[in-house]
Amino acid sequence: MFQALPYEGNRSEQFSSVLEQLKSLIHDEPSSIANLANASALLNSFLPDINWVGFYLYDGQELVLGPFQGLPACIRIPLNRGVCGTAASERRTLVVDDVHEFPGHIACDAASNSEIVIPLIKNEQLLGVLDIDSPLKGRFDHDEQQFLEQFARIISEKL
Template identity: 80%
Template sequence: MFQALPYEGNRSDQFASVLNQLKSLIQDEPSFIANLANASALLKNFMHDTNWAGFYLYDGKELVLGPFQGLPACIRIPMNRGVCGTAAAERKTLVVNDVHDFPGHIACDAASNSEIVIPLVKDGRLLGVLDIDSPLKSRFDSEERQFLEQFAEILAEQLHIQQ
């Protein structure tokens, strides 16, 4: 059974604790919806100064809203549009220090000022993206980026999304 761990130690120790919690949460669970729901809750509760943490799933044409924590969000995002659509199309992590300076930014929550989006890729196939927003500018640093990329990789390997 899953048990929440305290986030003690330095930042690297805390990141390792969250990654271990993720592995514990998804280890024997085949439901991708359940796994994404728990993953978004885990991140939202761990990451301070964030106002949205969740997933957009690729349906073969566009990104469609998946499990998340935060205010209601945009339901569909075209590929190459906004931070999520661009990260998905390019299959690379995007860290945006000020979303208002990002060409074509899609403002689902006016309180968001910075964003990180990590593509979820399994066996070379795009599954979707992990999207985290913050009301603070320049909220996400390189150490956190590496942690979130590991988080997304662990999650993507476990996901069994039917398309």
């Protein structure tokens, strides 16, 4: 059974705790959907000041909505479109301090002002993206980006 506890220590120690929780949650579970659902719930309980966290999965042509926490979202995102489609096609993390200034931004939730998208890649193959939105501008910093990239690597290896 998972119990939400306050995270103690500095940010690095808190990030390490979350990564260990993730590994424990997905260790013996073969279902990708279950693992992605728990991963999004874990991040939703840990990260302050976010309004959406979840996954879009690549079906070979476009990104399709997967497990998430937040308001209902866009179901399909073409590659090269919006922050998610751009991060997926370029296979690199995108941190956008103000989504309203991002060309082609797809507004699924009008409350979102900043976003981070991390591609999920395994054996050089695109699997999807981890997408996190915040109502705050400039919400995501470099340390959090590195933590979330580690989180995404752990998930990608399990998919």
